[in-house]
Amino acid sequence: MxxxxxxxxxxxxxxxxxxxxxxxxxxxxxxxxxxxxxxxxxxPLQEFTAACNTVMARDGAAALQYATSEGYAPLRQAVADMLPWTVDPDQVLITTGSQQALDLIGKVFLDKDSRMLVETPTYLGALQAFAPQEPIAVSVASDDDGILVEDFAAKAGTGADKARLAYVLPNFQNPTGRTMTEARRAALVAKATELGIPLIEDNPYGELWFGDAPPAPLTARNPDGCIYMGSFSKVLAPGLRLGFLVAPKAIYPKLLQAKQAADLHTPGFNQRVVAEVIRDGFLxxxxxxxxxxxxxxxxxxxxxxxxxxxxxxxxxxxxxxxxxxxxxxxxxxxxxxxxxxxxxxxxxxxxxxxxxxxxxxxxxxxxxxxxxxxxxxxxxxxxxxxxxxxxxxxx
Amino acid sequence: MxxxxxxxxxxxxxxxxxxxxxxxxxxxxxxxxxxxxxxxxxxPLQEFTAACNTVMARDGAAALQYATSEGYAPLRQAVADMLPWTVDPDQVLITTGSQQALDLIGKVFLDKDSRMLVETPTYLGALQAFAPQEPIAVSVASDDDGILVEDFAAKAGTGADKARLAYVLPNFQNPTGRTMTEARRAALVAKATELGIPLIEDNPYGELWFGDAPPAPLTARNPDGCIYMGSFSKVLAPGLRLGFLVAPKAIYPKLLQAKQAADLHTPGFNQRVVAEVIRDGFLxxxxxxxxxxxxxxxxxxxxxxxxxxxxxxxxxxxxxxxxxxxxxxxxxxxxxxxxxxxxxxxxxxxxxxxxxxxxxxxxxxxxxxxxxxxxxxxxxxxxxxxxxxxxxxxx
CATH class of the missing domain: 3.90.1150.10 (Aspartate Aminotransferase, domain 1)
Structure with a gap:
């Protein structure tokens, strides 16, 4: 070779x-x-074991058959119901961990040498997931409250050089642990909307708050201007590899097509087990x-x-x-x-x-x-x- | 948007x-x-249910934790043992269905406008998996015995235009059902080796023979010149999304890195359950x-x-x-x-x-x-x- x-x-x-x-x-x-x-x-080992048995007894072969690329309908509904803004389950795409959502978003948005904006510092796994498309990752200056909106605007670029997306992790960021303030969120969403730059909002840790819940997600403020990513890895278990994204309806079909090409669908058994574990308010x-x-x-x-x-x-x-x-x-x-x-x-x-x-x-x-x-x-x-x-x- | x-x-x-x-x-x-x-x-619903319970009772939290990108070691060993040529488990990468193996191979081998060779006709899902890299898929003339080696050589290209890979499905091909003969396999591997074109051998159906087992895989004839793809979808169940690839050691790290970026790892629970189901010769x-x-x-x-x-x-x-x-x-x-x-x-x-x-x-x-x-x-x-x-x- x-x-x-x-x-x-x-x-x-x-x-x-x-x-x-x-x-x-x-x-x-x-x-x-x-x-x-x-x-x-x-x-939750006991709940997970019980759910495995329930799913196998109830769904049998259906749990082990090929399934739709969009994801298991009751799980998509559960995700839509969990989120603090109006989400149609048709906007929910179940992914093989939220890492895969990054891969799909990269495929749909990034050409070679496309500019993309990230926080300083940012989640290493996102840089890796976007890397196959060979974008130019531009580091936006950030302070303890998150990304600096003035620098975001300064680095957004124009014309063919305009940033294709901005990747942000507003809650308890990996790696810094910092949280974007209410004021910063409002300002960032306003600026991104004005400039027409999609915000890719990654929220794997949002439920793990200690004192007060964090401010509302960016996506809740302008659902048509954002793609939201969530995960069951930190609230149930990561070895299931179950994440999801929520996308505007106009862009959803492209992400779905990228998903089909990437792995056809996320394991249906895992989706059914998690849907079973979380029903009746377990989370x-x-x-x-x-x-x-x-x-x-x-x-x-x-x-x-x-x-x-x-x-x-x-x-x-x-x-x-x-x-x-x-x-x-x-x-x-x-x-x-x-x-x-x-x-x-x-x-x-x-x-x-x-x-x-x-x-x-x-x-x-x-x-x-x-x-x-x-x-x-x-x-x-x-x-x-x-x-x-x-x-x-x-x- | x-x-x-x-x-x-x-x-x-x-x-x-x-x-x-x-x-x-x-x-x-x-x-x-x-x-x-x-x-x-x-x-195998009963065996699968029993294996779920065994894995949860024996491995507990380990089955639900993050795991290595390479895959669960006993499953990699089982795959190596199953294959009819000498495979080191370190060459086995567990994938989220064999569809994902195609995605990873595309990322590692294909630039925009790279030539790649495929059968006439070929598996639609492979065309879709490679499409994000925007290659030029070249259709090699094929007959009832598979790809025509003369046309393979004629379309291989040279220099910067040389095909980056040839994708073939020798056993009971999707969509035609045809099988490559022994003679055709030998000739194709010899020509690909001579030209230095990697053969991507997809073998999801190889175990499902009716009369006699098909001839030995292409990869068995020149393991350093091929990447082999297999799957548990057709011999156990597709909803688990468990496939694998076997790659030469020199190229394995690049495929592994693409895997890490794509979804970190394939669900560890599923890998352990399948390893449990197939031990003791179940297949x-x-x-x-x-x-x-x-x-x-x-x-x-x-x-x-x-x-x-x-x-x-x-x-x-x-x-x-x-x-x-x-x-x-x-x-x-x-x-x-x-x-x-x-x-x-x-x-x-x-x-x-x-x-x-x-x-x-x-x-x-x-x-x-x-x-x-x-x-x-x-x-x-x-x-x-x-x-x-x-x-x-x-x-």
Whole structure:
């Protein structure tokens, strides 16, 4: 195969930085704050087992047959009913995880060298999902409240150079944990509408709020100007690979066609099982237990950071929900270099650089507070502080 | 959204011809020979239910957590063990149906305007899966034994114009039901190796043989020159969306990266359930029952065609396995036009034109003999003959 010619994009394909780190850190005794793995304690095993049996007994062969690309009708209806604005189930497309929704959106919107706007930093998996279309990802300046609308307008471009889409994750963002304020949302939607730039709103963590629910989604403010993405990965379990998108009716058929071509349909058995688990309001009872657990673990991590990082010039975010917080290291400390020293001390994190579409800040890193237990979090943050001190001494 | 600019490819995206036909034919009382739906009688419902319970009891949360993009190790091992040449499990990538394998291969091999070679006719779903990369699909002349190797060489191209891949389905092809002979396989692999053109071998139906097993796969003859695709859809159940590819080690990482970007991983629960169902040789006992059922239904359809089409200038293939046969209508009868008359008479089929990358033969159509029962097949073929006669009278 040495004489095979690959697509130009293949030369740019590299293993996911996060997945490579997960391999690096897969050693006995390590405490990983790296992955974005929901706590397995939150998976509703009994309900899931019962639903498997119900679906097989009730639906039998229908659950195992080919199915429509749009998704299982009762699940599409349940998704429409869950959302806080008027959604027709015909606008709901069930996807194989919300990662697939990104792939489909990339196929429908992006040509080679199309401009697309992303936050600074942004979700690494979105950059990877869009990469096969070889767009130019433009990093819009962002602060603790999210994307800066003035810079959004400045970077929107015009004519053939106009951005094809803007990808944003307003609630408890991956990787920073930050949340867009009400005012910022209103301003962004107004500007995107004015400029005619579709907002791709990714909301996998929106239900995982700790104090108050976050402001209404961007899409609720202008459903015809946005594509909304959601997921059952963080409120039920990620191994099911069940996500969804909600699109304006005019664009839905193109996304559906991309879905047909990508994998025909999302496993029908999984769709039926989840529809069975969530009927009768299960999520209303279940999600508060996830919120309570993650809030406690966030509190543990924040307290440990306060304690262990004292005297070090380290800064971090204080997320109001979700799974991650974002750390900025002292001047001169490179997160990638620090990782080796941290792994030696049995703690792992994800360096922040891969989350930047342009101009990475190499002093940043992402910590998850949902996979490890509170005890492990305390141990890990102490080890991380030790690693930083050791690194500074060396430096 | 009227002012949104879409990717150039989006203008070429159309609903799947087959899926649109399935909607058209979704009326009460119709007998559909159109879809490629495996007989639900063949789905191992008890074994699947038992495996769901075993997996949940044994693996619990691990079955519902995020998993590796490569796939569940015991399933990769089982796939490697199933195949009739030496396969390292590290070469096996589990995909969300074999349709996804096509999407990944397209991303890794095809640029806009890359040439790719396909059979005449070819699997429509492959054309759709490759379409987002905007290749030029070149139709290689084919006869009852498969692709013509001389024409393959003539159309291979050179330099920048050299074909990036050749997509072939050697066993009981969708749509024609034909099988490549031993001699043709040997000649094709030799020529592809000489020219350095990767063979993409799709083998979803290979186990469904009626008399003798088909000749060895192309990939078994030159594993470094081929990518092999297989599926559990036709030997277990399609609603699980479980397929796989086997790739040379040098190209595997690129396909893996495309997989990560596309949907992170195939549902881990489904992978564990299938690994559980197939351990201890279940397929060795189960697949013969599918073969027997489909052989009987093929015989029924062939006998009905002999009887009902007598005196009409209609020709058809006699598949030695698989799910489909291919019909050529009398001169002047267009299959698309005939479909309306057939649906009036409560029988549906798929017109052949969408299966051609170039120069469609509009007198062709595809019939499935696996979804409808033998009684229904007899009724449907009689109705089809009536429709042809009515159409000819009109014409």
């Amino acid at each position: 040495t004489n095979w010619t690959l697509a130009a994009r293949a030369a740019k394909m590299n293993p996911s930085a996060i997945r490579e780190i997960l391999k690096l850190t897969d050693k006995p005794g390590i405490i990983s704050l790296a992955g974005g793995l929901p706590s397995p304690k939150t998976f 209303d009872r279940h999600v508060p237990t996830i919120r309570a657990l993650y809030q406690q673990q966030r509190d543990t991590m924040l307290a440990a950071l306060e304690h262990e990082m004292a005297g070090l010039d380290v800064a971090w975010t204080r997320p109001a929900g979700g799974m991650f917080l974002w750390v900025r290291l002292p001047e001169g400390v490179n997160a990638q270099a620090l990782l080796a020293e941290a792994v030696e001390r049995n703690v792992a994190f994800v360096p922040g650089a891969p989350f930047y579409a342009e101009h990475p800040d190499t002093r940043t890193l992402r910590l998850s507070y949902v996979t490890a237990s509170s005890d492990e979090i305390r141990t890990a943050i102490a080890a991380l502080a030790t690693a930083i001190r050791a690194h500074q001494t060396k430096g | 009227t002012n949104w600019t879409l990717a150039a490819r989006a203008a070429k995206m159309n609903p799947s011809a087959i899926r649109e036909i399935l909607k058209l034919t979704d009326k009460p009382g119709i007998i559909s020979l159109a879809g490629g739906l495996p007989s639900p009688k063949t789905f 060795d006992r189960h697949v013969p029952t599918i073969r027997a059922l489909y052989q009987q239904q093929r015989d029924t359809m062939l006998a009905a065609l002999e009887h009902e089409m007598a005196g009409l200038d209609v020709a058809w293939t006699r598949p030695a396995g698989g799910m489909f046969l291919w019909v050529r209508l009398p001169e002047g009868v267009n299959a698309q036009a005939l479909l309306a008359e057939a649906v009036e008479r409560n029988v549906a089929f798929v017109p052949g034109a969408p299966f051609y990358a170039e120069h469609p033969d509009t007198r062709t159509l595809r019939l499935s003999y696996v979804t409808a029962s033998s009684d229904e097949i007899r009724t449907a073929i009689a109705a089809l003959a009536t429709a042809i006669r009515a159409h000819q009278t009109k014409g």
